[in-house]
Amino acid sequence: AQSVTQLDSHVSVSEGTPVLLRCNYSSSYSPSLFWYVQHPNKGLQLLLKYTSAATLVKGINGFEAEFKKSETSFHLTKPSAHMSDAAEYFCVVNTNRDDKIIFGKGTRLHILP
């Protein structure tokens, strides 16, 4: 069975410092992995996705994520946080086999001035 775990429900960083949002997955097959962002009172928006090409994936707004099969991780990073990054972030896995999609519980990112 597939699953996805976002290790932190809340993360706080100061503006201008690096961001790390952690995601681990479990999948019997080669997965597709996504990160979505949700700003307050808005729908979700795709940040980036991994689909078995390059393991380092670059997304919008300076975010990137690295697929590490040995660690079953897909952590989201950004070198320098901006106030506009304050939002909730969802890690998502799809096994490409049984056509199921699983959303993580979300990590709320707070940016301190």
Added chain:
Amino acid sequence: DAGVIQSPRHEVTEMGQEVTLRCKPISGHNSLFWYRQTMMRGLELLIYFNNNVPIDDSGMPEDRFSAKMPNASFSTLKIQPSEPRDSAVYFCASSLVSGVGDTQYFGPGTRLTVL
């Protein structure tokens, strides 16, 4: 393109009433998804359609919930009768490629409150 359009944006109703949520996907997209988001349960996939055909409705909580997609540009999610525990934000999303593996584009959501 206007993106995924949902209506109404907010709905307040009383327990026992019928509620109908509406969604217009992005033109040309082949899959449509209905999600429910609550603080307790997070984001849950309720049902999705490929080319207007329901593919997976295993997430639909019970028989009070039903969804239809009569054509490629319109879908409804109906709750009858509604209960307070149905209070949530309901999102519709669409994707170009059939199935759950493609990028999904989400609407702004409908906030449902059942009193």
